[in-house]
Amino acid sequence: MGSQPxxxxxxxxCGCSLVPGEKNSHAAEGAHDPTPTPYFVLEDLLGxxxxxxxxxxxxxxxxxxxxxxxxxWAGLPGQVTGVELDARLAARAAAWSAHYExxxxxxxxxxxxxxxxxxxxxxxxxxDTPVLRAFLDKLEREAARPVTLVHMSDNGEWPAYLGRSxxxxxxxGTFDLPAEGERDECxxxxxxxxxxx
Numbered sequence: 001m002g003s004q005p006x007x008x009x010x011x012x013x014c015g016c017s018l019v020p021g022e023k024n025s026h027a028a029e030g031a032h033d034p035t036p037t038p039y040f041v042l043e044d045l046l047g048x049x050x051x052x053x054x055x056x057x058x059x060x061x062x063x064x065x066x067x068x069x070x071x072x073w074a075g076l077p078g079q080v081t082g083v084e085l086d087a088r089l090a091a092r093a094a095a096w097s098a099h100y101e102x103x104x105x106x107x108x109x110x111x112x113x114x115x116x117x118x119x120x121x122x123x124x125x126x127x128d129t130p131v132l133r134a135f136l137d138k139l140e141r142e143a144a145r146p147v148t149l150v151h152m153s154d155n156g157e158w159p160a161y162l163g164r165s166x167x168x169x170x171x172x173g174t175f176d177l178p179a180e181g182e183r184d185e186c187x188x189x190x191x192x193x194x195x196x197x
């Protein structure tokens with residue numbers, strides 16, 4: 001369920017709510033259920049990165065496209081691409097974002113996508129730890145320049161970064177997010193890391 005201000009911003013940017021309303025159809029491949037990041041979290045995590053026209057952000061597991069909508073709302077410079085394994089969700093993101101020149105949606109697995117073009121990666125707990133490790137291995141092989149990785153809700157996955165060379169932790173902390181179906185808030189850990197090949 002999305003908060004009212006988030007849904008209102010979705011409607012203003014996209015003409016529709018970006019709360020998916022359906023469960024993930026790729027759990028067997030390690031994918032998690034789609035969860036749109038609240039705008040206040042995106043403002044904090046992406047708004048302060050100092051992105052430029054030369055940057056290309058990849059939202060890994062973009063779902064219906066909340067990060068893409070934030071990029072439009074905030075006027076982020078450069079290109080923003082979302083990759084989504086679930087064809088239904090990718091189609092929804094592609095439909096509303098089609099008329100934005102700097103926004104793109106790819107349907108498929110991030111493990112099949114060349115990562116060299118991207119300078120910044122955003123993950124909101126898109127998949128299980130084994131898939132995260134495979135993604136980090138691929139990123140380390142393909143990165144042609146220093147890249148930034150923002151990982152929101154990495155509560156159980158952060159050990160995947162341990163022992164890897166070339167990574168620097170730039171920032172970490174927590175956000176209190178509403179727990180699904182509950183009124184109480186649940187602290188969610190985040191980390192911002194830099195990989196230098």
